[in-house]
Amino acid sequence: MKILLAPSETKKRGGELSFNPNGLLFEELAPHRMKLLHTYINVLQQGDMQILSKMFGIKKEADILKHKKDIIHELTMKAIERYTGVAFEYLSYEELNTKAQAYVDSHVILFSNLFGPIKASDLIPEYKLKQGEAVTDIKTEKFYNEHSAHLMEAYLANEEILDLRAGFYDKFYKPTKPYTTLKFIKNGKVVSHWAKAYRGIVLREIAKAGVTSIEAFMKLPIEGLSIHEIQTRKNKTEIIYNIEN
Numbered sequence: 001m002k003i004l005l006a007p008s009e010t011k012k013r014g015g016e017l018s019f020n021p022n023g024l025l026f027e028e029l030a031p032h033r034m035k036l037l038h039t040y041i042n043v044l045q046q047g048d049m050q051i052l053s054k055m056f057g058i059k060k061e062a063d064i065l066k067h068k069k070d071i072i073h074e075l076t077m078k079a080i081e082r083y084t085g086v087a088f089e090y091l092s093y094e095e096l097n098t099k100a101q102a103y104v105d106s107h108v109i110l111f112s113n114l115f116g117p118i119k120a121s122d123l124i125p126e127y128k129l130k131q132g133e134a135v136t137d138i139k140t141e142k143f144y145n146e147h148s149a150h151l152m153e154a155y156l157a158n159e160e161i162l163d164l165r166a167g168f169y170d171k172f173y174k175p176t177k178p179y180t181t182l183k184f185i186k187n188g189k190v191v192s193h194w195a196k197a198y199r200g201i202v203l204r205e206i207a208k209a210g211v212t213s214i215e216a217f218m219k220l221p222i223e224g225l226s227i228h229e230i231q232t233r234k235n236k237t238e239i240i241y242n243i244e245n
Helices: 027-046 048-056 063-064 087-092 098-105 142-155 167-169 192-207 215-219
Strands: 002-005 075-078 110-111 117-120 123-125 161-163 179-186 225-233 237-241
Touching: 002 192, 027 048, 027 117, 027 142, 048 063, 087 192, 098 110, 098 192, 117 142, 142 167, 179 192, 192 225, 192 237
Parallel strands: 002 110, 002 161, 161 179, 179 237
Antiparallel strands: 075 123, 110 117, 225 237
């Protein structure tokens, strides 16, 4: 079983090891990644504050300047540790034991707006690119769909898929084989912000239990959640959870 996860806008600073673009998931994707990275760095070097503000999704010049750097020569850390958004906060990767961390490292695939599909354990530098923003004329979600969707299909050919991503990331890759997604409701209404938290909680419990199939996942008790309904349309099965507290 593989678990698809969206990144977050916020990221931890720092790192320990040098960046190796060839070390990321899908070696054959490296030339395309490097084309995009060089384009991205060229935009940074040109230093047009209006363009950078839009690309980064931030307005203060001081904050923009913090991200105006040659990321290829920045230090790296695991992608799962780099991202610090709500889902990652509730996953609390650093607090998991080594067995659960190893599970996350090997089972989770993230969809970076800059690096495309990467393993949770792949080493990436800090970067800034607002979801949905282009790098010059390159829409990264279309770029990676063109160059990596077929690689994902082959990679996941013999795997069950649990898709925990937000809908935007279907633009990078949408499975053509059967896959499972989650929805969270409270008092009969779909929640959005808390959905991120519960995706992190669900992933945490999956990792702790070492779940290897969708069948085993559906039997996994998760505190505060109960299965309300399961809907299947075409190749998508959606588990609808009721938030109990």
